[in-house]
Amino acid sequence: MGEEVKNKQVILNDYVKASVKESDMSLRTSTIQLRIPAGCDDAVLVKNLYLSCDPYMLLRMKKLEVDSFQPNSPISGFGVSKVIDSSHPNYTKGDLVWGITGWEEYSLIRDQSGLFKIHDTDLPLSYYTGILGMPGMTAYAGFFEVCSAKKGETVYVSAASGAVGQLVGQFAKSTGCYVVGSAGSKEKVDLLKNKFGFDDAFNYKEEQDYNAALKRYFPDGIDIYFENVGGKMLEAVLNNMRLHGRVAVCGMISQYGLEQPEGVHNLFNLIAKRIRMQGFAVHDYYHLYPKFLEMVVPQIKERKITYVEDIAEGLESAPNALVGLFSGRNVGKQVVVVARE
Numbered sequence: 084m085g086e087e088v089k090n091k092q093v094i095l096n097d098y099v100k101a102s103v104k105e106s107d108m109s110l111r112t113s114t115i116q117l118r119i120p121a122g123c124d125d126a127v128l129v130k131n132l133y134l135s136c137d138p139y140m141l142l143r144m145k146k147l148e149v150d151s152f153q154p155n156s157p158i159s160g161f162g163v164s165k166v167i168d169s170s171h172p173n174y175t176k177g178d179l180v181w182g183i184t185g186w187e188e189y190s191l192i193r194d195q196s197g198l199f200k201i202h203d204t205d206l207p208l209s210y211y212t213g214i215l216g217m218p219g220m221t222a223y224a225g226f227f228e229v230c231s232a233k234k235g236e237t238v239y240v241s242a243a244s245g246a247v248g249q250l251v252g253q254f255a256k257s258t259g260c261y262v263v264g265s266a267g268s269k270e271k272v273d274l275l276k277n278k279f280g281f282d283d284a285f286n287y288k289e290e291q292d293y294n295a296a297l298k299r300y301f302p303d304g305i306d307i308y309f310e311n312v313g314g315k316m317l318e319a320v321l322n323n324m325r326l327h328g329r330v331a332v333c334g335m336i337s338q339y340g341l342e343q344p345e346g347v348h349n350l351f352n353l354i355a356k357r358i359r360m361q362g363f364a365v366h367d368y369y370h371l372y373p374k375f376l377e378m379v380v381p382q383i384k385e386r387k388i389t390y391v392e393d394i395a396e397g398l399e400s401a402p403n404a405l406v407g408l409f410s411g412r413n414v415g416k417q418v419v420v421v422a423r424e
């Protein structure tokens with residue numbers, strides 16, 4: 084028998100109907116044995132170090148997706164963890180991993196197919212919740228595999244200062260594109276222009292008319308839209324797309340908290356302008372993860388690419404940090420530190 088310790092957890096109280104509030108979650112302390120239970124093959128027991136707050140988690144809090152969270156149970160998400168015990172031949176005590184884990188201090192992971200071993204520990208471990216993890220792969224797959232961008236094309240990114248958007252902008256610049264981003268505060272607009280190297284940026288919350296704003300930044304139209312928000316912004320973008328434009332549909336965060344999603348009323352633009360609008364899901368692209376690391380790790384080390392994180396301290400702060408995504412309180416990738424080692 085391993086040592087039994089307390090295990091703080093973040094519990095979903097009940098399914099969420101519209102947007103998520105802190106009171107939809109609670110903290111509970113249970114106990115866990117620091118040893119894989121007898122007969123539990125191919126499992127890993129981990130200590131969670133960093134947890135990732137991601138917009139899709141709201142969808143899992145609703146009774147919408149096949150893999151909805153279960154009320155009265157700990158929620159789960161991407162994180163960085165240290166292996167304490169393993170009954171799987173590929174993992175041993177002390178290994179560092181990133182992937183799906185529980186929102187708790189320790190997790191017994193029975194299905195380790197969603198885990199990646201961390202080999203490069205020269206960079207901050209928290210990066211494996213962001214630039215070196217799922218959001219980084221999303222930006223890479225969305226921009227390089229879905230957008231088919233060429234030098235000289237015009238690119239628009241919404242939610243541009245976030246976990247995914249800040250990278251898409253930098254990838255677009257390194258490809259030789261003209262890139263404009265939108266975000267929800269002056270601080271974020273300054274980051275886009277001065278830190279991430281976007282050619283221009285605007286605060287969408289200060290714009291009365293998205294159509295007019297996009298015309299100002301793209302007088303000759305948009306070749307590529309990296310879609311993170313949906314709703315009225317998508318409609319305005321479709322009006323401003325160029326012939327043979329591409330829309331990479333990554334996410335629609337403005338719709339996740341609505342009981343009834345908004346409609347898009349100008350899809351005829353797809354025909355008139357021969358636009359290719361393609362949704363994508365990052366998990367279809369994980370076979371490219373080694374290739375992605377080969378590209379991005381040297382660029383981080385040579386400071387050719389930069390990444391901004393918003394760090395919340397302690398598992399207790401996790402519900403508040405997650406809720407903050409939906410009002411734009413996070414500046415950069417929202418990470419929760421559970422333990423540093």
Ligand SMILES: NC(=O)c1ccc[n+]([C@@H]2O[C@H](COP(=O)([O-])OP(=O)(O)OC[C@H]3O[C@@H](n4cnc5c(N)ncnc54)[C@H](OP(=O)(O)O)[C@@H]3O)[C@@H](O)[C@H]2O)c1
Nearest residue numbers: 138221245246247266267311333334335336337364365411
């Ligand atoms: N397809 C995939 O496989 C995949 C994978 C990962 C992420 N995604 C999607 O990618 C998008 C960005 O994710 P992320 O992790 O990078 O999140 P993030 O940008 O780091 O955080 C979310 C941001 O969205 C903005 N936002 C919130 N509510 C909004 C609204 N009503 N209208 C416009 N903007 C709003 C806020 O920034 P502002 O201050 O700018 O409003 C907020 O900071 C999300 O839609 C997510 O679901 C998709």
